[in-house]
Amino acid sequence: MLLLGLVLVLLTIGVAVAIGYRANESVRRFDESRHESFIGSNRNT
Amino acid sequence: MQRDKQRQILEDKKDLNRFGYAQELLRDMGGFSNFAISFSIISILTGAVSLYGHGLTYGGPGMMGFGWTIVALFVLLIAASMAELASAIPTAGALYHWAAVLANKRWGWYTAWINLIGQIGIVAGIDYSFALFADPLLAGAFGYTSSETTTLVLFGITLLLHGAFNHIGIRLVARLNDFSAWYHIGVVVILVGSLAFFSRHELQPLAYLFQVGQTFSDQPYALAFLIGLLQAQWTFTGYDASAHTIEETINPRVRAAWGIFSSVAFSFIFGFVMLAFVTLSIKDAAAASGAENAFIHVISEALGGTFGTAVLWLVTFAMWFCGLSSVTSFSRMLYAFSRDKGIPWSRHWAEISVRYRTPAKAIWLVVILSFALALFDYILKRINPDTSYTTLAFLTAVSVVGLYVAYGIPLYLKLRAEAKGLFRPQHYGPWNLGTWSRPINVLSLVWIVFISVVMVIPPNQNAGFALIGMFLLLLVMDLAYYHRRFPGPQAALDTTAEEIKRQESRFGK
Numbered sequence: 001m002l003l004l005g006l007v008l009v010l011l012t013i014g015v016a017v018a019i020g021y022r023a024n025e026s027v028r029r030f031d032e033s034r035h036e037s038f039i040g041s042n043r044n045t
Numbered sequence: 046m047q048r049d050k051q052r053q054i055l056e057d058k059k060d061l062n063r064f065g066y067a068q069e070l071l072r073d074m075g076g077f078s079n080f081a082i083s084f085s086i087i088s089i090l091t092g093a094v095s096l097y098g099h100g101l102t103y104g105g106p107g108m109m110g111f112g113w114t115i116v117a118l119f120v121l122l123i124a125a126s127m128a129e130l131a132s133a134i135p136t137a138g139a140l141y142h143w144a145a146v147l148a149n150k151r152w153g154w155y156t157a158w159i160n161l162i163g164q165i166g167i168v169a170g171i172d173y174s175f176a177l178f179a180d181p182l183l184a185g186a187f188g189y190t191s192s193e194t195t196t197l198v199l200f201g202i203t204l205l206l207h208g209a210f211n212h213i214g215i216r217l218v219a220r221l222n223d224f225s226a227w228y229h230i231g232v233v234v235i236l237v238g239s240l241a242f243f244s245r246h247e248l249q250p251l252a253y254l255f256q257v258g259q260t261f262s263d264q265p266y267a268l269a270f271l272i273g274l275l276q277a278q279w280t281f282t283g284y285d286a287s288a289h290t291i292e293e294t295i296n297p298r299v300r301a302a303w304g305i306f307s308s309v310a311f312s313f314i315f316g317f318v319m320l321a322f323v324t325l326s327i328k329d330a331a332a333a334s335g336a337e338n339a340f341i342h343v344i345s346e347a348l349g350g351t352f353g354t355a356v357l358w359l360v361t362f363a364m365w366f367c368g369l370s371s372v373t374s375f376s377r378m379l380y381a382f383s384r385d386k387g388i389p390w391s392r393h394w395a396e397i398s399v400r401y402r403t404p405a406k407a408i409w410l411v412v413i414l415s416f417a418l419a420l421f422d423y424i425l426k427r428i429n430p431d432t433s434y435t436t437l438a439f440l441t442a443v444s445v446v447g448l449y450v451a452y453g454i455p456l457y458l459k460l461r462a463e464a465k466g467l468f469r470p471q472h473y474g475p476w477n478l479g480t481w482s483r484p485i486n487v488l489s490l491v492w493i494v495f496i497s498v499v500m501v502i503p504p505n506q507n508a509g510f511a512l513i514g515m516f517l518l519l520l521v522m523d524l525a526y527y528h529r530r531f532p533g534p535q536a537a538l539d540t541t542a543e544e545i546k547r548q549e550s551r552f553g554k
Contacts, residue, residue: 002251002255004255005254012117012313015122023125023302023303023477023478027475034471035473037472038133038134
């Protein structure tokens, strides 16, 4: 169980790092001119 | 530098104005402050500590190794999904605002109320945890006998203090939150260092942390393990605070999103290290689980009376900071929902103190509602003193289900809007997951459904009944009044630029 536990901990850290990396890339590549505000484009009532 | 900051604040104000809202709250929080508020509400020194006995009793030592990590893994996915939405729709209403614009105002209204119920539970649960820990410590110092009544009185005083600090201003609260984040890290380091170097007995082998199959409850282990997950699941709540303080954060589309995600990630790491050392310090797990407060028992056994008491005071202060932040978050949510006229007497709760730039009346309503929830449970226990559940388990289960259902609704609606072709790639804010978004959203929802059921199974069924009762009340309120009269956040889009300017001019802008 120790091995399984350690793998799980490393997996969780790996997921956190991967998501963080991915989000950071998105922030760096963000192009404001192509962005559209969702609330402005979809006025549901 | 100062000019860049002012330019960014102006940009953020314009972004907010596009949603039809005036910049009423003081926008002064940086990235660290935004992270700190969620990190302080997650507060590994509150949830993981106050429910340590719950986790140990049901899941044994393996709860700290496996339970904590499994929950963290899924909560990371939920936090990432929410961070994306915060980046795309950056308003203080957050969850309910996202639900309203992704579907319609009624989805938004229900999300807001479910979130509100969870927020009442979380504020009450946190401050009640503080009172539970502080009351015996104060009783020892001042020579009175700690009881449920003295705990309730201390809980009330704590809420009053948190109300007063929040009323005075976001600058003070933000500074205290910044300090709180460092304080949490510092206390974990002291606690871990003390247990590693000054423990009276040898630490257990590492394998002990992942030892499964041992429960001190009368439930079969698999079920007991699931019930024990409440410890970790309750700890990982409240990170929506980064979204609720979005109108007070500079460059929120990036910073609030990071605040949501990183507060969960860092809480996992520091929480795991702390729980590992505390659990490895257990001398007798059966005695610890049977003690009135398992955490105090383990620390006292390992570090001795005086050292143990000092560490406990440090932990108790961390809970105080956690409560302070949770009042901030809840009051902002309440303010935003009242701004959209979603609750009775909305005009009052949406009022901003001109002097302090805080939603003063909403803050005091938070204090009253949170006290009322704990008082309700206190009265129930007076009527039925043989009840087996604890007040804390009741409050925390209510908050976990309320908050996670409210977290789940906008995620589901976002997936639905995507499937309908309404929410498209150009609608994502700068912080997004790209092609990973959909699978991460789906996994998040699966976990939310699962955990919402697990949190209300016996012996915690009273939380389930309370939630069903509240939901029925919502249904009545909706059908009787709000389905026709709730304008929803979309109505704010019709606010004219002149009106927004007029509102902002009250604050000297």
